[in-house]
Amino acid sequence: MRKGKFITLEGGEGSGKSTCMAFIKAWLEENNIEYIVTREPGGTPLAEEIRSLILSHREEKMHDETELLLMFAARSQHINEKIKPAIEAGKWVISDRFVDSSYVYQGAARGGDLAQIDQLAAWVLQGCKPDRTLLFDVPVDVGLSRVAKRAQSDRLDDEPVAFHQMVRDAFLQRVKTNDHYALINAAQSIERVNRDVKDQLEHLKASF
Ligand code: TMP
Numbered sequence: 181m182r183k184g185k186f187i188t189l190e191g192g193e194g195s196g197k198s199t200c201m202a203f204i205k206a207w208l209e210e211n212n213i214e215y216i217v218t219r220e221p222g223g224t225p226l227a228e229e230i231r232s233l234i235l236s237h238r239e240e241k242m243h244d245e246t247e248l249l250l251m252f253a254a255r256s257q258h259i260n261e262k263i264k265p266a267i268e269a270g271k272w273v274i275s276d277r278f279v280d281s282s283y284v285y286q287g288a289a290r291g292g293d294l295a296q297i298d299q300l301a302a303w304v305l306q307g308c309k310p311d312r313t314l315l316f317d318v319p320v321d322v323g324l325s326r327v328a329k330r331a332q333s334d335r336l337d338d339e340p341v342a343f344h345q346m347v348r349d350a351f352l353q354r355v356k357t358n359d360h361y362a363l364i365n366a367a368q369s370i371e372r373v374n375r376d377v378k379d380q381l382e383h384l385k386a387s388f
Pocket of ligand 1: 193220251278280281285286
């Protein structure tokens with residue numbers, strides 16, 4: 181059985197990656213490709229419970245190390261119970277966020293130790309790495325104005341603008357040094373964003 185492809189969507193808050201998921205699903209269906217869509221943190225019932233712990237507002241401050249470890253605890257469950265079995269079964273897996281978010285949010289923006297994140301990634305991922313990461317890039321003010329229109333914001337949405345700027349800068353830096361990335365200009369019209377995403381999907385299909 182040929183293994184499926186693993187595609188992740190990354191970007192700052194309000195970058196439009198979740199909106200683009202509907203277009204990606206339609207493309208996969210048109211092309212008769214078996215797939216699952218999922219997200220991080222979360223993706224399984226247990227990992228979704230961890231997501232609620234991570235993102236909810238509470239009085240007690242969440243220590244940065246706790247946040248990092250909870251991300252990887254959720255990821256371990258997600259990889260073993262959902263991602264790996266689907267890839268082994270030949271399905272394409274499309275995940276709204278994955279380990280690149282940990283390098284950017286817990287590493288660059290929170291000032292976490294990147295070597296420690298490398299160690300956690302080596303332990304938890306066990307070689308489960310994306311074939312392609314689509315980075316939805318949008319200026320921070322544009323992204324945050326989209327988030328402001330939502331009914332609710334979570335603990336990370338509510339970080340200061342400087343935090344979100346560090347997130348954007350770190351993603352753009354990672355594009356330069358990691359060849360699994362494709363940069364998508366998410367400030368364009370939805371039609372153009374979808375066209376650029378489609379080009380990436382066609383390319384991956386051709387290599388399948
Ligand atoms: P979402 O708003 O795109 O659903 O993502 C949830 C939040 O979790 C978002 O603010 C980014 C954050 N996050 C991390 O900080 N580290 C991670 O490893 C992941 C997967 C998400």
